[in-house]
Amino acid sequence: MKIFVTRRLPDSVMARARGMGAELHDSDTALNDTDRAALLRDYDAVVCTLGDRFSADMFAGDPRCRLIANFGVGYNHIDADAAQAAGITVTNTPGVLTDATADLAMALMLMALRRAGEGERMVRADAWPGWTPTQMLGQTVTGRTLGIVGMGRIGQAMARRAHHGFGMQILYYNRSAKDLNFPAQRLDTVEDLAAQADVVAIHAPGGADTRHLFGAAAIAAMKPTGVLINTSRGDVVDEGALIEALESGAIYAAGLDVYEAEPAVPARLRALDNAVLLPHLGSATLEVREAMGNMALDNVEAFVAGRQVPNPV
The missing domain is CATH 3.40.50.720 (NAD(P)-binding Rossmann-like Domain)
Structure with a gap:
């Protein structure tokens, strides 16, 4: 299973992701549309955040990806219907924020x-x-x-x-x-x-x-x-x-x-x-962002183990 994390997350979450064998885009700068579309072809699971747009056209063809684990409750930056049609499960992180x-x-x-x-x-x-x-x-x-x-x-x-x-x-x-x-x-x-x-x-x-x-x-x-x-x-x-x-x-x-x-x-x-x-600070406490990251990785772990993901949208 190949896993990719699209953005820098709190240190403890990044350490856990590395321990799971994930590849990390260790940056606060979002990947461009071309690079994000390539993730769907090259990885089994992608952990993304607000601002990482996945539009309907990115799901065309036969993507390798089968899970997009969103870091956040809102997921309107992901075309969830197109993802589902392509056989990709989308999860989020409700409750913690x-x-x-x-x-x-x-x-x-x-x-x-x-x-x-x-x-x-x-x-x-x-x-x-x-x-x-x-x-x-x-x-x-x-x-x-x-x-x-x-x-x-x-x-x-x-x-x-x-x-x-x-x-x-x-x-x-x-x-x-x-x-x-x-x-x-x-x-x-x-x-x-x-x-x-x-x-x-x-x-x-x-x-x-x-x-x-x-x-x-x-x-x-x-x-x-x-x-x-x-x-x-x-x-x-x-x-x-x-x-x-x-x-x-x-x-x-x-x-x-x-x-x-x-x-x-x-x-x-x-x-x-x-x-x-304010600059989108709604969930911006360390405790909450760590909990969000760990919930996203919980979804990835369940997916890798072949279990039902806990937070499908």
Whole structure:
């Protein structure tokens, strides 16, 4: 069995992969499309990450590969249907990054409502004139209404933090109703949720089915004091419509960890003081990234041993 790892992972994960006989692309730079397509012809199992795109055309012919073990929960960078048609199993790493991503979503919400990013930039620029009673007045967090788009593991984790920690009322939009251990009201459309929530947090999976799920109509429905948080995938939100709403003051602020064409972030978005922008840090703790890597390798080990992989998508 030939195994290839497409990106540098935490040291302990890399050591385990070497022990399994894997070949490693020990770099933070992604392979190009041609090299990734060649992996499917030359290796039995590939461990890939976000940004390692595997489009439908790469699965043409009779690829040798029979497993793509994705390092991450989201796998919209892999055409899973085309992989399945080619006889390739795709796995992911669910569960291990739930708390870390929910924590970061809370951080973005707090920063956006309290203008923390703007204030931090003021201090670093040596532009703070000193405390005054009316300086940089933000919004109170406690008691607000939080709307969750996508009430999966991460959405529920954020909702629990917001409800139990900050007394927030919870609304949610999801394709199906959820049996929850906290009070929450399900709404029929994202527009209904946008109109009623003070903060909207996006936790929906990426992919063609959810592209621009939170689009121009939903953004227009938000309150002028509304805040949008996105830690899922950038293309779930209509980024152009969001930028226009932030520039015009139609909504109060946004906190973003993901972008439609990342790592490219539009200059108009970067110029906005009412946008808190992070570089896709949702799962970025050492403990979580090690757990993700080990879960990906658990899938590879099961595959090599001829067992059912534990995390098929």
